Amino acid sequence: MKKRTKRLAGMLLTVVMSMGMVCNANALTMEEAEQKADELEEQKEAAEAENASLSQQLENIIADMNETQNQLTAKEDEIEAAENELVQAQVAADNQYESMKIRIKFMYEGGNTQLMEMLMTSESMGEFLNKAEYISSISEYDRNELIKYQDTVKEIEEKEASLQAEYAELQTLQDQLITQQNEVQTMLDSNEAQLEDIQSQISENEAVLEDLRAKAEEAKRIQEEQAAAAASGGGSYTESSGGNVVSGNGYFTHPCPGYTYQSSYFGEIRPYEVGGHKGHDYAAPTGTPTYAAAAGTVIIAGYSPSAGNWVVINHGNGLTTKYMHHSAICVTAGQTVEKGQQIGYVGSTGQSTGPHLHFQVEENGVAVNPDKYL
Ligand SMILES: [Zn+2]
Incomplete structure (x- = not known):
């Protein structure tokens, strides 16, 4: 229990940190938008x-x-x-x-x-x-x-x-x-x-700032819910989803069922990525539960500057799955998970322009098209 509380505190810190981080060229962080607001105000005063x-x-x-x-x-x-x-x-x-x-x-x-x-x-x-x-x-x-x-x-x-x-x-x-x-x-x-x-420009920037503040507010709310759940001693993160969710009849269950809209596909060439997109991006609101695609052992449950709050599951036989940009995660490294067990909540941490789940499948360390298993 003590270990979990510590991990949550760490997670909270990483989320707070990630709020101020650069996403990509198209999106502003709150800090950048606030700086822009100051600059525009100065320009206005001069004019x-x-x-x-x-x-x-x-x-x-x-x-x-x-x-x-x-x-x-x-x-x-x-x-x-x-x-x-x-x-x-x-x-x-x-x-x-x-x-x-x-x-x-x-x-x-x-x-x-x-x-x-x-x-x-x-x-x-x-x-x-x-x-x-x-x-x-x-x-x-x-x-x-x-x-x-x-x-x-x-x-x-x-x-x-x-x-x-x-x-x-x-x-x-x-x-x-x-x-x-x-x-x-x-x-x-x-x-x-x-x-x-x-x-x-000031009006436009104000709208962006408002949007960013709302997102930050939402991320904070989810963190508080998680902290409350941990404090209540239950430690169960499956309450909101009501247990395992397995969909379809592929080898994998969908990691974000109900959210089939893909904002990006495996192999897509994007200006800020080398060698094409390594997985599918499922656009979903912040806080949407994410699930293990198949049974396995959690090998990473933490934070990375690019992947944000991410989970990596080893399914054996050289097959691994990666889940990125969570607002919060609810598994720990070393833990075994069942197919369809909740592992976290959709977010926009790390290098991300908006809430989505990046789902990546690897065979012996090489990213493959997730459709092969879904
Ligand atoms: Zn992605």
Whole structure:
């Protein structure tokens, strides 16, 4: 009894150990899934920080755009005012020109008509002033007034031109801001897509973790049941199955009756196995009883990193059977078993991607197709 309790304690330890072990490339262990969850959470935080920074940039650009738009509106008002001023100055200059021409015409009435002709056919104020240079009789006052009016027009024209240039500069600035806004918006969109992707990975990983936790919980429950059975002193593991189970009429009984779905076959080539699969894998829920295929002596009942909790039975004449990945085993090395006697419970210990019984048959140490005996 003492020996059995010790063995169960050892088994419990191996099961606990195996929970954190690597199964294969496709499946994550709980430890790996938890690490992945941490990494994804970090990625999410970084992406969220970037999102905040981009949003801030976008806000700044929009504030700049509003400021530039205000300046553009103010500049438009200034230009409009300058244009009105220019019109007024031009009107005043024209009026001065016209009244000057009338005064000159009056002064020369009946005089030199040829000179009058020359002055009155001037195309512009400038031309008139040039020609008038030669006419001493034109009053100094009139000439200076006309020059003054013309200078005012020129001044306003220059002012308007410089306002137009400022406006064009502001417009360029606004165009640049619009380009920046589009760029930041594009980055923000891609950042948001990235965030969505991380969130979906987190959800996926959470589902995997939940599944792994449920499996660990189930393995623990089975261990506790076994410990309770051992503590009650009965030591009988056949209670749940109600005795020997022999099925079919082959030399072997099925080691996992009722679970004929094979997730893998003898000889199947799998990437992580050398020389093909050495037995049949029967997919069954954790805790499903497993049975000795034929009468014999248990030669191994223990734990191995690859086979998990496993049992090897010697049937004599060089024939042995191996049963792997149990959540718990209920025979001990050296013990004789009958055909169909329960030897353990299906699990996923060792190198396994999910609960199943790996059943292997060997003739003189060479794996053969179990179908030969079933
Ligand atoms: Zn297998």
